[in-house]
Amino acid sequence: MNACSIPCNLCGGAEVSILSNRSRSGKPLRTVICQACGLVWSDPRPHEARQFYEEEYRLSYKRAYSPKSKHVLRAGHVALSRFEKIEQFLSSRKAVLDVGTGGGEFAYLLQSLGHGVEGIEPNRGYADYSIREYGLTVQVGFVQEAAFVPDSFDVVTIWHVLEHTEDPGFILALLRSWLKPDGILVVEVPNVEATCQAPRSTFHEAHLYNFNVVSLRRLARKHGLHESRHLISRDGGNITMFLSRTEPLVQDRYDASIPGNCEWISRIVRRHSNVRRHLTPLPYVRVWQRLCRSFQERRETSDERSGKALLDQLYAPRLQLHSVERHEEI
Numbered sequence: 001m002n003a004c005s006i007p008c009n010l011c012g013g014a015e016v017s018i019l020s021n022r023s024r025s026g027k028p029l030r031t032v033i034c035q036a037c038g039l040v041w042s043d044p045r046p047h048e049a050r051q052f053y054e055e056e057y058r059l060s061y062k063r064a065y066s067p068k069s070k071h072v073l074r075a076g077h078v079a080l081s082r083f084e085k086i087e088q089f090l091s092s093r094k095a096v097l098d099v100g101t102g103g104g105e106f107a108y109l110l111q112s113l114g115h116g117v118e119g120i121e122p123n124r125g126y127a128d129y130s131i132r133e134y135g136l137t138v139q140v141g142f143v144q145e146a147a148f149v150p151d152s153f154d155v156v157t158i159w160h161v162l163e164h165t166e167d168p169g170f171i172l173a174l175l176r177s178w179l180k181p182d183g184i185l186v187v188e189v190p191n192v193e194a195t196c197q198a199p200r201s202t203f204h205e206a207h208l209y210n211f212n213v214v215s216l217r218r219l220a221r222k223h224g225l226h227e228s229r230h231l232i233s234r235d236g237g238n239i240t241m242f243l244s245r246t247e248p249l250v251q252d253r254y255d256a257s258i259p260g261n262c263e264w265i266s267r268i269v270r271r272h273s274n275v276r277r278h279l280t281p282l283p284y285v286r287v288w289q290r291l292c293r294s295f296q297e298r299r300e301t302s303d304e305r306s307g308k309a310l311l312d313q314l315y316a317p318r319l320q321l322h323s324v325e326r327h328e329e330i
């Protein structure tokens with residue numbers, strides 16, 4: 001049993017076990033797991049989150065950010081796969097907030113489909129690009145400082161952002177406050193139970209927290225959100241959870257310990273070895289997928305076009321099928 005410098009964000013516990021002492025890049029990174037609930041986090045923090053991101057943002061601010069065609073297309077394909085996960089909630093025009101808009105590819109897809117979209121992105125270079133290139137409405141800054149009207153969004157999405165934040169419980173509570181009473185919050189995070197990546201790649205300096213389905217569900221419940229369902233990606237690497245508001249909001253009275261979760265996750269992380277991994281088809285499938293993607297990108301980006309032109313072409317089939325104006329006309 002070990003002590004930690006940051007109490008558990010889920011149950012408040014302070015008794016932890018060490019899961020790993022190395023990061024993906026081989027640098028020292030102490031990753032701990034709460035013995036009471038199984039939440040996993042970096043302790044001590046590898047960096048001061050604000051400073052870490054602001055430094056990166058300063059770099060991107062110095063020169064006007066403009067992504068390469070292949071990166072726009074890659075992000076465009078990701079945006080389409082994200083849309084497929086949530087299209088059931090978008091059958092009519094919705095007010096959508098995308099937290100961590102990045103280069104704007106996903107928000108632009110929804111906007112092109114006829115939805116009212118707002119975004120928030122702390123990286124000024126990315127945010128400026130998405131506003132300039134796609135005409136998006138994006139607040140520049142950190143989500144914890146953003147100002148949105150309470151109860152105003154039908155759908156809030158937060159793709160691969162929650163694991164980077166210093167207080168994920170607070171962020172979930174904040175997002176809940178911006179949802180309409182019947183709104184849906186879509187959270188996607190990496191799955192700490194995943195074994196699709198090499199064992200040394202499990203823990204990452206930028207990921208301050210790591211979740212499995214049970215700990216994410218419980219953290220959401222603690223902050224007034226109820227899981228309607230979740231998806232696990234085919235390779236097991238990502239969890240997408242669909243959450244709705246529970247009423248009334250009751251906080252801080254909840255016993256958030258999860259018996260057995262710490263042992264369950266610890267066993268998976270311990271047993272995850274290179275030998276086991278290479279006995280599965282996953283590493284070979286990944287190499288093949290990367291090769292295919294590289295050929296596809298070369299084909300699609302043979303000429304230099306603007307991000308907007310690239311995405312308009314990529315999204316065209318979707319727009320024909322799913323545009324809400326068209327849908328309403330019919």
Ligand SMILES: [Zn+2]
Nearest residue numbers: 008011034037
């Ligand atoms: Zn805990």
